Amino acid sequence: MAGTEARADAVILVGGKGTRLRPLTVGTPKPMLPTAGAPFLTHLLARIRDAGLTHVVLGTSYRAEVFEEHFGDGSELGLEIDYVVESEPLGTGGAIRNIASALRHDTVMVFNGDVLGGTDLGAILDTHESAAADVTLHLVRVADPRAYGCVPTDADGRVLEFLEKTQDPPTDQINAGCYVFRREVIEAIPEGRAISVEREIFPALLERGAAVHGHVDHSYWRDMGTPADFVRGSSDLVRGIAPSPLLAGRHGEALVDESASVGGGALLYGGSVVGRGAEIGAGARLDQTVVFDGVRIGAGAVVERSIIAEGATIGPRAVIRDAVIGEGADIGARCEFIGGARVWPGVAIPDGGVRFSTDV
Structure with a gap:
């Protein structure tokens, strides 16, 4: 959009520890996890750049150094990136x-x-801008808003209230976690203490009659906080259901790095991703699965809706379904990990050591 660069700063909050995604986040911040061929945050940065915003501030905390080591000053992405570290949770x-x-x-x-x-x-x-708002919230309409905070608006788009999760929500509009502030509103937030925008700042603005507006749409939206959502989001990027400038013209059933090897008869589909130097054995089947760099998956293994972290090994004819396998873990032949199982980094499981069905 022409002229957007003079209109706004982009601020991205990346300080969380990503505890719901452990063990993947034991050493890596959640926004830096490989997602559809790039650290997750890179997809957002590319969208920000394509919208014409050029100055980005990353609000970091957990493993703050990882962001600057990877993105530097942002010039490779056509951006100017500054970093501000949060020394205690705010x-x-x-x-x-x-x-x-x-x-x-x-x-x-x-x-x-x-x-x-x-x-x-x-x-x-x-x-x-057209509403001359103090704050504008991006609100997404969802089929089932009960799991989220709801934000009703009037006919002019003004926000009426902020509602906690309820079994009988009055609107299908939920807070999508993207806001536009007038700078003075940010500068008026009390300094140096923990404070919630959703529970304190926004309600206080409404109480004093500030112009708080909603921008409502049906756009793609997913919180990537759980393994199931992470896998689904990565798959949606690969298949073109979720947009990313990084994947323009490269959509399909799988995204395989050119340095990876895939054995004869292996099936890769459902938006699966295979990282650098990974090896997929003959006859293996990957469905909606994220395989990080350097992973080895044995012949005939079945991996569905799962995340296999860097350097892990999955033995021949193993079954991994709805599971997370940590960095460098070694899963023996014919093992089965299903239904939310998580294997921590470096753990070794012998052949047939864990099963959910009889050993045939």
Whole structure:
């Protein structure tokens, strides 16, 4: 969008520990996990760049150094990236206040760093400007809003209230974790203490009559916080259901790095991803699975809706279904891990050592 670069800073909150994705996040921040061929955060940065925003501030905390080591000043992505470290947990509001000194513009677009989205970022900024809003929230309409906080709006798009999870929600509009602030609103947030935008800042703004608006759409949206959502989000990127500039023209049933090897008769589908130097044995079957770099999967193994971390080995005829296998783990032949099983890094399981069915 022409001229957008002069309109806003982009701020991405990436300080969380990603505990729901352990053991994948034991040593790696969640936004840096390989997702459809690149660290997850890279897909969001590419969307920000394509929307015309060029200055990005990363609000980091857990393993903060990993982000700067990978992205540097952002020039390889056509961006200027600054880093602000949060030394103690400050909540969403405190994290946003913590980056105020790095801002350059009067309009600030804030992203939750673990959300995979597909909305038109320029359209949200347009809504914010045309409404002369103090804060604009991206609201997504979902089929079942009961698991989320709901945000009803009036006919003019003004936010009426913020509702906690309820079994009888009055609207299908949920908070999608993307906000546009006037800079003065951020600078008015109390400094140096933990504070929640959803529970404290936004309700307080409504109470004093501030202009809080919603930008409502049906765009793609997924919180990537659990293994099941991580796998589904990666698959949706590969298949083109979720948009990413990084994958333009490369959509399909699988995304296989050119340095990986795939044996004869192996089947890869469901938006599966195979990382650098990985080896997939003859007759193996991968469905909606994320295979990190350097993984070896034996002949005839079946891996479905699972994440196999870097350097792990899956033995011949093993079955891995809805599971997470940690970095460098060694799963023996004919083992079975299903239904939410998680294997920690470096653990070795002997051939046939864990099964959920009789050994035939």
